[in-house]
Amino acid sequence: MTLCAPRAGAATPVATRVAAHLLALVDEPATATVRWDIDWQGPLLVPLADERAVQAACGIMHVHGRAAGHPVPLAVDYASTVAGVLAAQGVCAALLARAAGADVRQVRTSVSQAALLALAQYLAAATADGDDPEDGSPAGITGTEAEGLFVSADGVRFELEALDADRWLDFWQRLGADRAETGCGWRPFQQRFATATCPLPPGLAATARRATFAAVRAAADRSGAAVLPVRDDPLPPTATPPWTLTPFPEPGGTTSGRTRTGDALRTAGAPLAGLRVVExxxxxxxxxxxxxxxxxxxxxxxxxxxxxxPMRGIPPVAGACSARFSALNAGKTVQEIDFTTPAGRRAVRELVAGADVFLHNWAPGKAARLGLDAEDLRAARPGLVYAWASGWGDVLGPAPPVGTDYLVQAHSGLAAAVRPAHEAPAPSLMTLTDVLGGLVCAQGILAALLARLRTGRGGRVDSSLYSAAALVPRGRRRPAATDRLLRTRDGYLSLGPQAREPHRLARALGLGTRAGAEVIAARARTLPTAAWLPGLAAAGVPATPVCTSLADLARDPRFAPALAVGEYAAPLAPWEFS
Structure with a gap:
């Protein structure tokens, strides 16, 4: 049997390739018995026909462009990549449900639902009652100063990571930065993961430009910060699989006492019901x-x-908890345990003894120091799936720099790939690898659970931000002028590939067919977005209004089928099982 392809007429080529690749890695012939479909718009009542339209309508351009102060397309098929992972997850989950007696034959997802899921934290923050600035960088702060990216005296573009204020202050003091500016820069630098902006005082960039990269690296080494050059090559320097699965040597059974009773509860809507995960x-x-x-x-x-x-208290707050925190953690049961104590470690082992999966993203070596590594915990639960979501895996050796999103983007080549060829490489401040890394980790866990059904053995799943970044298809194309967003009086339009024929676009805007790019741009600014849509459609130029406010998106009834709106807006589960 061969893998089922998406429905005819709804082809999503990148998502389809990613899903097929991941399912091939599962090494489970039964994946071919589940039909999986990926389309562009899913349940949304918005016409979407390609990656660029999804990025425009669902807010990816808006969040990625916050540091620039205006929407900016990602130059990679990021939403499609996420959708491919979701499809593979759906197939694996369907097989697990089928093994427990549910009749599941098909799973559907979409690129638009993938985009919304990738923006879950930003969407929650934008729709909570607390303050969450969506206005981008302050006036006058643009370019690398708004992106938290620096250039050394010898022309090396580099990404910096400092996990606490002391390291930040020490790093800049060693380079001779003004102490007041250094202090003012810590808060926006710390919050860039949440806000997708990093408006630093200009003096810090000036300080970096006076130091060689060797001096920058030395200051980082002495202060405990981390720096890495931003690679110009968009291709990953090291080939690495999305995850690795190392089976445990002895059988451990396929279910715990808890899941035996839960198996009967599994349905197409909740294919993993009865499985317990300790995170x-x-x-x-x-x-x-x-x-x-x-x-x-x-x-x-x-x-x-x-x-x-501590992340529970980070503004904006929805109800009694951080909206960003709730976006990824609502619905989970919480156990407060101090696992730095012997009693706490015993409590972790007791939890794991009744679980199917143990999942962590601790720093390298921490699990072994605590006595909570895979070899330790499988003694408490021989059939356990033990998953470590790391920053780098083993690609940078046993003592890698801290593994965070922007450092991984810089070194993996993703920072080069997300920008068009005429722009210098720079990581997106949208947390691309953090989100994709979590998705890839979950897919590795599902693959391990399927392997446990077949072999009776648990196993260890290793994935990383780096391995997730490598999953994104790469290539740098120099865009034509008509590939850029079209600014209107009140917003922006993302145009379909037909706009590369300038005479079509000019005709749709009421201009002569020989009008140039500057004339077209000036004409587009004279009327609001909605006024141009009928003429563009009549000229055969698909146009998608660009989302410039996630809060407005959550209020749009066309998005209601994919969102739950309460104290904050949250994407609904992005799969349909039948």
Whole structure:
């Protein structure tokens, strides 16, 4: 039997290739018995026909462009890549449900639902009651100063990571930066993961430009910060699979005592019902993996330190909790455990003894130091699937720099790929690899659960931000003038490929067919977005209004079939099982 392709007429080539690639890695012939369909718009009541239209309508251009102060397309098929992972997850989940007695034969997802899921944190923050500025960078702060990217005296563009204020201050002090500017820069630098902007004081960029990259690296080494050059080549320097699965040597059974009773509860709507996941993770990557498994029906128990995860208090707050935190953690059961103590570690082992999956994104070596590595926990639960979502995996050796989104974008080549060829490489401040890393981790876990059904053995799943970044198809094309967004009086339009024939676009705007790009741009600014849509459609030029406010998107009834709106807006589960 061969893998089922998407429906005729709804082809999503990148998403389809990604899904097929991931399903081939699962090494489970039964994946061919589940039909999987990926289309562009899914349940949205918005006509969408390609990656660019999805990025425009669903807010990716808006978030990626915040640092620039206006919407900017990602130059890679990011939403399609996410959709491909979702399709593979759906197939694996359907097989797990089928093994438990559910009649599941088909799974559907869409690129638009993938885009909304990737923006879950930003969407939650924009729709909560608290303050969440969506206005981009302050006036006058643009380019690398708005992106948190620096250029050294010898022309090396580099990405910096400092996980606390002391390292940040020490790094800049060693380079001779003004102390007041350094202090003012910490807050926007720290918040860039949440806001997708980083408006730093201009003096910090000037300080970087006075130092060689060797001096920058030395300051980072001494302060405990991390710096990496931004690679010009968009292709990953090291080939790496999305995840690796290492089976445990002895059988451990396919179910725990808990899941035997839960199997009968599995349905097409909750294919993982009865499976228990124990998650100890912070920020985005690990919680996203747990979030995906919960959306598929698993019972996710989240371990937090005494007093709760500090991220719960980060504004904006929805109800009694950070909206961004809730976007990835709502619906999980919480156990507060101090696993730095012997009693806490015993409590973790007791939780794991009744679980199917243990998931963490701790720093390298931490699990072994705590006695909570795979070899330790499989003694408590021989059939366990043990998953580590790391930053780098093993591509940078046993002592890699801290593995965070923007450093991984810089080194993996993704920072070069997300910008068009005429622009210098720079990481997107939208957390691309954090989100994709969580999704890839979840897919590795599903593959391991399927392998456990077949072999009776648990196993260890290793994935990383780097391995997830490598999944995004790469290539740098120099865009034509008509490929850029068209500015109107009140917003922007993203145009279909037909706009590369300038006479069509000129005719749609009421101009002579020989009008040049500057004349076309000036004409477009004279009327609002809605006024241009009929003429563009009549001229055969598809046009998608660009989302410039996630809050407005959540109020748009055309998006209601894919969003749940309460104290904040959240994407609904992006699969349809039947």
């Amino acid at each position: 100890s993770a912070r920020r985005v990557q690990g919680p996203m993996a747990g979030h995906i498994l919960r959306l598929l029906g698993a019972d996710v128990v989240r371990i937090e330190p005494p007093g709760g995860d």
